[in-house]
Amino acid sequence: MGGTAPALEVKDLTAGYGPVRALRQVSLTVPAGAVVTVLGGNGAGKSTLLRAVSRTLRFHGGSVVSGTVSRDGRPLDGLPPDRVVTAGVSQVPEGRQVFARMTVEDNLRAGALGRRGDRAAKAAALRRVHELFPVLADRARQQAGLLSGGEQQMLAVGRALMAAPGLLLLDEPSLGLAPLMAARIADAVREINAQGTAVLLVEQNAALALRLASRAYVLEVGEVTLSGPAAELAVSDEVRRRYLGVVDEDAAADAARARTAHPVLSRWEESR
Numbered sequence: 001m002g003g004t005a006p007a008l009e010v011k012d013l014t015a016g017y018g019p020v021r022a023l024r025q026v027s028l029t030v031p032a033g034a035v036v037t038v039l040g041g042n043g044a045g046k047s048t049l050l051r052a053v054s055r056t057l058r059f060h061g062g063s064v065v066s067g068t069v070s071r072d073g074r075p076l077d078g079l080p081p082d083r084v085v086t087a088g089v090s091q092v093p094e095g096r097q098v099f100a101r102m103t104v105e106d107n108l109r110a111g112a113l114g115r116r117g118d119r120a121a122k123a124a125a126l127r128r129v130h131e132l133f134p135v136l137a138d139r140a141r142q143q144a145g146l147l148s149g150g151e152q153q154m155l156a157v158g159r160a161l162m163a164a165p166g167l168l169l170l171d172e173p174s175l176g177l178a179p180l181m182a183a184r185i186a187d188a189v190r191e192i193n194a195q196g197t198a199v200l201l202v203e204q205n206a207a208l209a210l211r212l213a214s215r216a217y218v219l220e221v222g223e224v225t226l227s228g229p230a231a232e233l234a235v236s237d238e239v240r241r242r243y244l245g246v247v248d249e250d251a252a253a254d255a256a257r258a259r260t261a262h263p264v265l266s267r268w269e270e271s272r
């Protein structure tokens with residue numbers, strides 16, 4: 001048959017924190033060059049999944065119990081986190097976690113630490129990040145902690161890109177962002193993918209994630225309960241009801257009251 005090995009293949013992964021099993025027998029595939037999303041509510045195991053892939057679970061007191069993770073057909077199991085980065089996998093952690101007291105520039109440099117390759121390759125990566133997020137060039141010497149939430153998310157993504165990954169792991173990039181900023185981050189993810197990087201996107205914002213991804217998985221209490229082409233999941237009743245917030249009449253009435261109470265906000269939303 002031949003063909004290209006998947007960017008990521010997770011098979012029967014069970015992982016947790018001490019006695020807590022946060023993931024049970026999870027299997028998923030990110031085909032080469034694809035954007036795949038994992039949807040799920042709070043505590044479903046989304047962050048645990050990304051930590052298991054990036055091999056950073058033990059920094060959170062957790063461990064993989066069984067199962068395998070491979071990238072481009074090669075196992076990542078047992079590797080230290082820096083070797084996972086060398087294997088082409090970079091993670092943007094939940095909550096961004098930029099180095100607040102360091103400058104924007106130094107945060108980006110930190111993303112290239114441990115990366116093999118010459119200065120020219122690193123300079124090219126920095127140019128690519130600046131093209132994607134011009135604000136990071138404008139604010140190069142500013143402390144990262146002074147950036148807005150959306151700009152910090154850009155910095156977190158930019159820092160991960162400095163390692164020139166073949167696979168980007170994104171943990172809830174839209175969390176806490178205004179809709180306009182979330183849309184800008186989504187555009188950047190599209191562009192990153194168009195330039196050849198596969199993406200595993202973990203999101204609670206199902207509407208945004210299903211627009212970006214070609215394939216989606218739903219994780220509930222540590223297990224995959226639904227998976228398929230993103231377009232199919234987007235029209236599935238269960239996903240619409242549970243994750244796309246298809247409103248019932250009470251919720252619609254609440255929303256209408258909120259719009260009356262906050263006319264400026266709703267005008268801003270409508271003008272987008």
Ligand SMILES: Nc1ncnc2c1ncn2[C@@H]1O[C@H](COP(=O)(O)OP(=O)(O)OP(=O)(O)O)[C@@H](O)[C@H]1O
Binds near residue numbers: 022
């Ligand atoms: N460091 C930790 N120590 C112990 N238990 C943890 C730890 N991190 C997560 N858990 C537990 O593991 C389960 C899965 O959590 P996880 O953070 O992976 O979910 P999530 O889908 O990313 O949720 P959220 O969207 O709220 O971040 C939850 O029951 C959670 O309480």
